[in-house]
Amino acid sequence: MKVEEALQILKDHGFKYTGKREEMIRICAAEKRYLSAKDIMERIKELYPSLSFDTVYRNISTFVELGILEETELDGEGKFRLACSTDGHHHHHVICTECGKTSSLPGCPMNIMSAVPDDFQVTGHKFEVYGTCKDCVAHTN
Known part of the structure; x- marks a missing residue:
């Protein structure tokens, strides 16, 4: 999935565009691996120092629900990555x-x-x- 597709999914489901949401999606898009919520928080803190972990985690949960992020569990911790594609290819x-x-x-x-x-x-x-x-x-x- 591309960042623009993810942002369109948010818009289609009635979520406001925010720079914070876009940056979180861009962070995940830049990686070809799973990231923890803490990893995402550490990367976004530079741009948004007052952003709370709760806000990051709430957005991650929304992204998972909408199919923007995929989730797995490694070492007892939730990890997230940008969904591979929206073409319906099962893998x-x-x-x-x-x-x-x-x-x-x-x-x-x-x-x-x-x-x-x-x-x-x-x-x-x-x-x-x-x-x-x-x-x-x-x-x-």
Whole structure:
């Protein structure tokens, strides 16, 4: 997703444009990895020193609800990244547990699952693979 698409989604859902919201989205767009709310807060504090953590977290929650940000949990903490796209292409990620960098996986494991009982209707699923990227492995050796 591009920053402009995210801002349009906000507008389409009746949210006011603010420089703070745009900057939060730009921070997430600049990274190809998951960030914690604290990471986002640290980056935006330079431009908006009086901004509260509650405001940052409330906006992050709104962005997740609207599909602007994707959310996962690493080490017991919520982490966020700009949604990959709005073209409806279903995919999953591999996620580095050291730096939070992500890569898309081709295909979906649900396509090969036959173990779901016939009397169960799947309404959604989440599949993530965790590990260490080559850059982080190189830094630890």
